[in-house]
Amino acid sequence: MTTINPAEQLTVEELRELVPQLQQLTEKYKRAELVQKALFDISELASSVSELGSLYPAIHEILGELMTARNFFVALYDHNEESVNFTYFVDEFDELTLRSFPAAQLKRGLTGYLLRSGEALFLRHETIEAQLKGLDVENIGAAPVDWIGVPLKKGRQVIGAMVIQSYDESERYGEDDLEFMLFVSQHIVNALERVKSRELIEKTIKERTQQLENINSELEEEISERQKIEQLQQALFEISELSANVEGDMATFYASLHDILSRLISAPNCYIATLNEAGDHLEFPYFSDELTTEISSRPLGRGLTEYVLRHGQAALIDTVNVSDLAVQGEIDPQTAGNMNANFNSWLGSPLIVEGEIYGVIAVQTYNENKAYGHRDLELLRFVSHHIATAMERKRAAEAIQRTNQMLEEKVRERTEALNRTAENLRKQIEERKEIELRLIHDAHHDALTGLPNRVMFNNRLELAVANKQRHKEHNFAVLFIDLDRFKQINDTLGHHAGDLFLIEVAKRIGKCIRGHDLLARLGGDEFVVLLDNFETLEDAEDVASRIIDSLSRVFVLDDKEMYSGASIGIASIEPWYQSADEVIRDADAAMYQSKSTGRGRYVVFDKSMREKLLEELALENEFRRDLREKAFECYFQLAATLETKEPLYFEAYIRWEHPKLGKIKRDQFYKVAEDSGLTLELDEFLIGQACALLRQWQYSDGPEKRYSIAINMSVNELVQPKLIDKILDFIRASGVNPYHLLFEFDESQMNRRSQHILPALKKLKKAGIQLVLDNFGSGLASLSYLYSYPFDYVKIDHRFVKSLPRSQKNLKMIQSVLNIGEHLNFKVIAEGIETAQQFRELVRIGCLYGQGHYLEPARKLSIKAPAKATNS
Structure with missing residues (x-):
């Protein structure tokens, strides 16, 4: 049999009618493909663009591939500042001189409508006036032919708006464009958030990097400064060691001082000058110089050393100020000429002991690129004081050593005492914490049996009463247990046996209840049980029977056999109970009822007992x-x-x-x-x-x-x-x-x-x-x-x-x-x-x-x- 294709049965006219539909379907598929590509491009942008300034033009370009979008802007709403920021704005007719506006100023505009309503808006030239009246907004800017605006939402919160508009009759928008704008708006929000997040992270990283660089620079400066301080401290230490160890070889002593100074400041040339006993001549116990190998004693004149001796202060003299000093008569012109000729830079500081100047220590260079500065002057002034007192310290070294040893011993003893005190404080804190935990436990538990006490039981019972009021299907009951012959046991065997009896009672009752039930001792020979989540009241009665049977068996106390028993009152928690005291009261009343009818049994509380109690109370x-x-x-x-x-x-x-x-x-x-x-x-x-x-x-x-x-x-x-x-x-x-x-x-x-x-x-x-x-x-x-x-x-x-x-x-x-x-x-x-x-x-x-x-x-x-x- 031959199969006939349905297409072969269609006429030419019918095929012609199908062509537009097929073309429309083709266009639809093409547009869907473009939309998918646009979404993919937006997703790629969110992953590749690192700043928002590059994101908006790229989004504009993607939109332009699907629709006419020559006029396009994005406005973001800042909730904290109550302002609207036009982060991207392209328009043929309107120019935006300001990028940020107060939200109240735009409230009556089209953009303000999008931000406050959170709904999309599609205005067409033919109906725009009627639409604006219906929306109760005022148009701002040049009147468009078509205008589409969609809100940008993060969850339910409106964070901005995205708008395209046309001023040309040949460029019209349709519902497809509105749907496309709505469809991609959320993807654009996600892209914005991702880029903003990445931009914020990068900004944070840059700021943190800059902070770290600044901190590193400060640390390097601090390290350099600390190194200089350490060098100075090391120098002072070495000077102190010299004064303590040298025994008479002063040449070696002075040479060592020169070596120490060379590590602090540039000191290729150094000398020490002292006054003779008459005070009219300079002597040079130490002299080291690149140009002059020897120097002899000379009378006081107008040299650099004498200048420091006269003024009693450290001085920096170089080619900048030596001429002025010569003019002032402080230094002779020949010395000034020699300094200028050799590009000399000189530092000198007085050596003072007990307030008296007995000499000068000086360093100098003959290189204009290695001139001294004020920091070098301060350093030499500081070091010279220690050099001047070196000999005095040498004589007092042993006394200082003994004093230091004594101080070190006191510091050690004090440190050990502080350590012991800290250890004691730590132990006291731990003991206090243990005491607090024990007090909390003791406040909620019976000291003898270790069971919860009245306070803890009332708290749990209050929760059970509240639970019953909310969930009437949950069942709770209180068993009030009073022991028989407890006073007789105390009077005959003593309180120790009575305590053993109560402990054994607690153990026996505990074996009669479930793990999530609560057993407590109220005091004396009274125990209570909170039964939690049972099926029927018969279950509570079974528990009471087990307790009575367990307590009726013989007790062996101090090798003596004793018998006791229990009377139990049962109160089932009902929704009309308002407090734990009411439940305990009724269970207690039922217990007294059981004692009055004969010991060794239980009674379930009912309303008639309450009426009888009220009558007895009134009586x-x-x-x-x-x-x-x-x-x-x-x-x-x-x-x-x-x-x-x-x-x-x-x-x-x-x-x-x-x-x-x-x-x-x-x-x-x-x-x-x-x-x-x-x-x-x-x-x-x-x-x-x-x-x-x-x-x-x-x-x-x-x-x-x-x-x-x-x-x-x-x-x-x-x-x-x-x-x-x-x-x-x-x-x-x-x-x-x-x-x-x-x-x-x-x-x-x-x-x-x-x-x-x-x-x-x-x-x-x-x-x-x-x-x-x-x-x-x-x-x-x-x-x-x-x-x-x-x-x-x-x-x-x-x-x-x-x-x-x-x-x-x-x-x-x-x-x-x-x-x-x-x-x-x-x-x-x-x-x-x-x-x-x-x-x-x-x-x-x-x-x-x-x-x-x-x-x-x-x-x-x-x-x-x-x-x-x-x-x-």
Whole structure:
């Protein structure tokens, strides 16, 4: 089968129609090729051109190959100076006399529009007026036929503008030209930046090279000067050595001086002239001259040497000034003639010892090209002084040597001392740095366990609270750990064992948590854990269970086995927490809740606990206020003889009626007082009420004059001797007989402080106050109190009385206490008698004293204010 070419099917007319399209496509490809070549040329320019002055004409030439660009300029905007610099400007009609203009002056012009808008602009002759009105700019310069301007941008910042324009109708621009200008503008900016950078680098290199050359020249001058100084120092040193070493061969000494001078200044001819003892002749101990081999002593005249002797100063005499000196009569004419004839240049300086001139040292040349200058004169003047004192220094050389050795030794010792001081300072600085690092560590860590302390834990916890507020999906929790029986371990085994116990606890807890969790010790036996980034709250509970299980195992301390445990409160961090203190507070509350429900368990905090805490806090605040205002009502419960109901004493206690909650149970508000540390204030209030009532009774004529009052006292007073003294001073000041006061102490409280209270009880007993052991049988080891402490009364706990007569076991216990009381001389009071059956049973077994509502209900006794004293 034959395949037919589609081109063969086109007609001639169709082919003719395709020709323009093909030509247009060809032109497009040619232009694209030219554009690519232009970009390549611009890139080559950026690599080859080293200064901007050569770059702009080359860019102009490249643009001219693609479009008509006889009128072309580049303007760069200087942001720091707020000015526009026309770095390149070629125009047929406009001449630019100034190259730099303030930016504000060009703001309303076409160039200013490009710089402030950052947008390209294409103006055509036919629409230029309308376009200018729409752009709100003013045309500056000759009106063009076509005008194209594009901004030059470095990133988003406009750094300049590039403009071409035409004044000839035959030279028009099109959109292709605008696109080409926009396309190459960024490449031109890159080329500009590269050339500017290279130009800046080359400029910097030139400036640096020039600086280095200047520095090198200065260094060479300094080196030359230093070399001259070193030569002078060497010469002086050699002169000093000569004066110290020569022993009498003065000819050798003077010859050596001449050799030294020759290295400092040109001294082919040198002599030393000295005055004789009479002072009227010159002698020449040393003479070396190119023209004269010998010289003899001569009387003083008008020679060059005499001129220096007369004036006492160094002098430079040459063919320039010798004639003037001859005219002035300072030098004889013959000497002046000889100097002019030989082109003589002469330097002379006096030799002075102890202020007296004894001679002259002189050098001279016979070559007009080697004449001396003032620097040579100053040098000779300086050296002559050292030469003059050479002999004097010779005599003092040994003394100077000894002095120098002593000074050198002092310098060496001082240097060693300074080195030791510097070393000590270095060590002190290093020690201070170590101390600062240690202080920073100690400020954030517990000294005993090495764990983070409260400060560091709070900082980390604050970050966790902030993290939870931003990222609610992140989970954090705080475990508040309180140890069981820590005080018992301290009291029984000592503080060393207690420290070992805490260290072991820290290790065990650390093994129960992950590496990125934070374990800290707040103080005492309280530890906290910050659990970081766990899945569910059950994970935190698992950690708490592991800790409780680990701490419940046996501890071996000082070869003794001890058991402890832990109560843990868990608080999960929620977005509504504002601070670390709030989280720790709630975890602490949950821990107390776990202790109250039984040790060795954990409790997770919830809002009901917070409400309960707030209620307890409100109750505590109101209790504080009422105690401060003494708003409590004081009631008295009779303790009497069972058979006659004769009063034994009245037990004073307070009742608190809350405005909203009604009557608060006695145990409840006593717990509030103990938790808030107000037991001492409460006891003082009761003592004050009791003393006021006793004062009132002692002035009456009734039987109450013999009555006594008992007060329930906190054991906290007994462990502070100063408080006991304060209470006794108050009782004495009130004028009450202490015998009418009884202090009741709860047996359960004494169990916790038993080893500290015996001295205080003895002091109270000695002051006359009777002592009562309250709630006997409610605590542990109760019988030890009966034998060891000086109690006057023992009150049987009301729970034993309540079970009568049905509990024979409790009845036997009461009988046993009664028997012990007969032997140990204390009275037994049955507390809480409520029924006639209880009363009869107690009387039957021989109990003499009792207390309860059956005998007499508690009543409120009125306390009158003391009468004011009157002046008689």
